[in-house]
Amino acid sequence: xxxxxxxxxxxxxxxxxxxxxxxxxxxxxxxxxxxxxxxxxxxxxxxxxxxxxxxxxxxxxxxxxxxxxxxxxxxxxxxxxxxxxxxxxxxxxxxxxxxxxxxxxxxxxxxxxxxxxxxxxxxxxxxxxxxxxxxxxxxxxxxxxxxxxxxxxxxxxxxxxxxxxxxxxxxxxxxxxxxxxxxxxxxxxxxxxxxxxxxxxxxxxxxxxxxxxxxxxxxxxxxxxxxxxxxxxxxxxxxxxxxxxxxxxxxxxxxxxxxxxxxxxxxxxxxxxxxxxxxxxxxxxxxxxxxxxxxxxxxxxxxxxxxxxxxxxxxxxxxxxxxxxxxxxxxxxxxxxxxxxxxxxxxxxxxxxxxxxxxxxxxxxxxxxxxxxxxxxxxxxxxxxxxxxxxxxxxxxxxxxxxxxxxxxxxxxxxxxxx
Amino acid sequence: xxxxxxxxxxxxxxxxxxxxxxxxxxxxxxxxxxxxxxxxxxxxxxxxxxxxxxxxxxxxxxxxxxxxxxxxxxxxxxxxxxxxxxxxxxxxxxxxxxxxxxxxxxxxxxxxxxxxxxxxxxxxxxx
Numbered sequence: 001x002x003x004x005x006x007x008x009x010x011x012x013x014x015x016x017x018x019x020x021x022x023x024x025x026x027x028x029x030x031x032x033x034x035x036x037x038x039x040x041x042x043x044x045x046x047x048x049x050x051x052x053x054x055x056x057x058x059x060x061x062x063x064x065x066x067x068x069x070x071x072x073x074x075x076x077x078x079x080x081x082x083x084x085x086x087x088x089x090x091x092x093x094x095x096x097x098x099x100x101x102x103x104x105x106x107x108x109x110x111x112x113x114x115x116x117x118x119x120x121x122x123x124x125x126x127x128x129x130x131x132x133x134x135x136x137x138x139x140x141x142x143x144x145x146x147x148x149x150x151x152x153x154x155x156x157x158x159x160x161x162x163x164x165x166x167x168x169x170x171x172x173x174x175x176x177x178x179x180x181x182x183x184x185x186x187x188x189x190x191x192x193x194x195x196x197x198x199x200x201x202x203x204x205x206x207x208x209x210x211x212x213x214x215x216x217x218x219x220x221x222x223x224x225x226x227x228x229x230x231x232x233x234x235x236x237x238x239x240x241x242x243x244x245x246x247x248x249x250x251x252x253x254x255x256x257x258x259x260x261x262x263x264x265x266x267x268x269x270x271x272x273x274x275x276x277x278x279x280x281x282x283x284x285x286x287x288x289x290x291x292x293x294x295x296x297x298x299x300x301x302x303x304x305x306x307x308x309x310x311x312x313x314x315x316x317x318x319x320x321x322x323x324x325x326x327x328x329x330x331x332x333x334x335x336x337x338x339x340x341x342x343x344x345x346x347x348x349x350x351x352x353x354x355x356x357x358x359x360x361x362x363x364x365x366x367x368x369x370x371x372x373x374x375x376x377x378x379x380x381x382x383x384x385x386x387x388x389x390x391x392x393x394x395x396x397x398x399x400x401x402x403x404x405x406x407x408x409x410x411x412x413x414x415x416x417x418x419x
Numbered sequence: 420x421x422x423x424x425x426x427x428x429x430x431x432x433x434x435x436x437x438x439x440x441x442x443x444x445x446x447x448x449x450x451x452x453x454x455x456x457x458x459x460x461x462x463x464x465x466x467x468x469x470x471x472x473x474x475x476x477x478x479x480x481x482x483x484x485x486x487x488x489x490x491x492x493x494x495x496x497x498x499x500x501x502x503x504x505x506x507x508x509x510x511x512x513x514x515x516x517x518x519x520x521x522x523x524x525x526x527x528x529x530x531x532x533x534x535x536x537x538x539x540x541x542x543x544x545x546x
Contacts, residue, residue: 040484140517
């Protein structure tokens with residue numbers, strides 16, 4: 001092969017490798033070090049360094065070969081140096097060619113020569129000097145030719161763009177991380193506010209303190225058992241916390257009445273889901289359908305619920321979950337006019353009302369979640385904590401739950417056959 | 420005395436005060452820098468000459484050239500002789516074109532390289 005052809009092949013190979021290296025997504029330092037080796041090896045330059053301009057006109061070494069890193073501590077880049085680099089020709093950057101001391105090469109020429117540096121080139125991106133490339137002489141001892149300058153110019157531009165792009169991506173990633181953190185903080189504030197609201201709602205009803213919080217938690221447990229994703233689970237928990245927010249506009253005496261309320265009072269109380277919707281709808285929640293879950297948590301599959309008398313498929317699944325969580329908590333907590341019901345009684349109610357008041361799939365999911373906790377499959381005993389230590393202790397509890405799950409499964413199969 | 424280097428990816432051994440280091444595949448930059456470090460280590464341990472063996476090296480790319488120049492630099496600063504052995508024709512042409520052969524001797528194989536080194540050692544120093 002002719003030497004000129006071989007040189008071309010060698011140079012093109014290096015340029016191709018450089019392009020690949022810079023376009024890659026590998027480690028930044030490795031990328032710059034490899035790029036520097038490719039540049040040095042293309043023309044057999046004996047030493048070199050790639051440095052970045054950082055704050056206060058300081059230079060920071062990114063890659064170095066054949067030189068001691070300490071030498072860079074002697075150099076600083078001034079605005080006038082940058083201006084000169086932006087306007088000068090490549091041949092002006094040869095260390096020996098500097099005629100005035102007010103340029104980088106002029107100021108540090110002697111020192112650079114001592115270190116074996118013969119050429120200092122700027123990395124220019126978008127009309128800005130982003131760094132410098134320091135290069136030693138050729139191993140052949142020859143001077144730089146115009147072809148060499150062209151090769152160096154092309155490769156230095158590539159390296160400059162590579163570093164610039166990487167730094168830009170770093171900044172974008174940093175901003176994204178900051179945004180993510182701010183978003184998380186806002187979500188945290190939102191959750192805390194919602195819980196405070198839940199507490200405010202429950203304070204109004206002296207007999208149901210903690211009810212909204214428990215409904216939120218039961219809803220979350222059911223949704224998770226049904227395979228909802230984390231965002232949806234968080235959303236339904238919020239819906240659970242806020243489902244009774246409409247009670248804020250209901251007269252306190254009606255809510256706390258220790259007797260059976262009359263028709264007028266009942267009508268006022270029945271307004272709370274719609275009132276809740278009106279309160280929640282104007283708010284831009286980070287989760288979908290929270291106002292609707294509040295509005296429809298007293299709807300029933302058989303159409304006998306309120307406020308709109310919706311039937312089965314018309315009721316959002318989230319509202320069905322909140323509805324079950326709400327009723328379950330009502331059945332399993334003491335009220336002024338009655339004691340809470342036994343677990344056996346509650347299971348019987350759930351079986352009886354599945355398909356009428358409650359969605360059987362939702363009830364089955366809840367039963368599975370309780371059974372997992374009872375059997376120790378779920379380590380965190382959250383349901384037990386809410387119900388009290390003894391409530392799920394009965395020997396028959398696992399059987400009750402298993403039977404309920406089986407019955408509901410049969411019921412669902414029959415429903416599917418009919419449809 | 421032959422001494423194999425263990426615990427390193429770079430294969431090397433010593434013959435007297437000469438370290439023989441195997442270049443293997445230079446296309447991998449990390450391997451290349453390890454070879455430079457191994458040469459530096461051998462020189463720090465008292466070796467006075469280096470033989471870089473290219474018997475397993477099919478191709479030397481730009482990264483390889485840069486690494487080799489680093490090794491030449493280290494050797495020259497230590498006053499150590501350096502010989503490249505078993506370099507294929509294509510690579511010899513590349514080294515000649517780039518001027519590496521101004522700084523190193525080439526030998527047909529490791530034995531000839533060691534012989535060349537011993538020749539350096541017995542030659543009178545010319546001031």
